[in-house]
Amino acid sequence: MLDGKVAIIVGGAGQLGRASSLLFAREGAKVMVADVKAADAKRVEDEVKAAGGDAASFQIDVTDPEQSKQLADATLKRFGTIDILVYTPYYPHGSDLIEDVSPANWKKSIDVNLNGAVYCSQSVIRTMKQKRSGRIINISAGASVGAPKMAAYSSSKAALVVFTKCIAAELGPYGITANAIVPGSFGPRERFGQAVLDFVKRRYPLGRLGTPEELANGVLFLASPMADYITAVALPIDGGFTGVLRAYNFGEEPA
């Protein structure tokens, strides 16, 4: 589905970044795996190559706008163009009441979750405009609707959705789409406490965590020709969590 396309996967060493890198390469894309964790990004690069794909890796701290320019330059130098940008990094926020959120925690959340996406988009847009095609996919979060003790994370992720829609409006005339994915909880059970697992079982219609591969399928869809006419969308991939109201179930809990 992505034959010959060049994709930058920012946060490529993470769960979703890795799954997307492997899937994109399997679908014919050349992948630049970018992450602050250089050794982990290189490991993903090696995995892609071991599976027969084409990849490179790049160390980036997304909070520095200069480094996103360097990432775009390195991708152009290595692969000749840029077709797809996927932005996945986030700052592991504390779980604090708003009066306890430190200025440093607040700033870091905005820097990584929002500002980094802005810088990365800015660094690829010139190339995409020249080509009159391109795909930008930003990873938000179900918590972007607003959640207690998650103000820094939720606010930055909500702003990321609006940013994505703003650039979709600007870039549509150039044949560039920009979409967000709004994940529910995904990954191995060990990453979550029992309270979250219980919550997922009760409140997600599908009653389970997602896998990084299931999320990556959505990223691939938005990057592929199947989504040619889709832009400015925030696509939930969350086992139905944000799509239904489970408050009025008259005490009937799913088994």
Ligand SMILES: NC(=O)c1ccc[n+]([C@@H]2O[C@H](COP(=O)([O-])OP(=O)(O)OC[C@H]3O[C@@H](n4cnc5c(N)ncnc54)[C@H](O)[C@@H]3O)[C@@H](O)[C@H]2O)c1
């Ligand atoms: N896993 C979930 O349950 C879940 C739920 C909702 C939303 N999300 C969102 O999905 C996205 C991917 O989640 P994940 O579970 O794959 O995360 P992850 O922690 O596995 O991966 C994130 C990657 O981003 C990288 N990163 C962090 N700060 C960076 C920086 N300053 N510069 C460059 N890279 C940096 C990390 O090194 C890591 O490799 C995140 O944006 C997250 O907010 C995840």
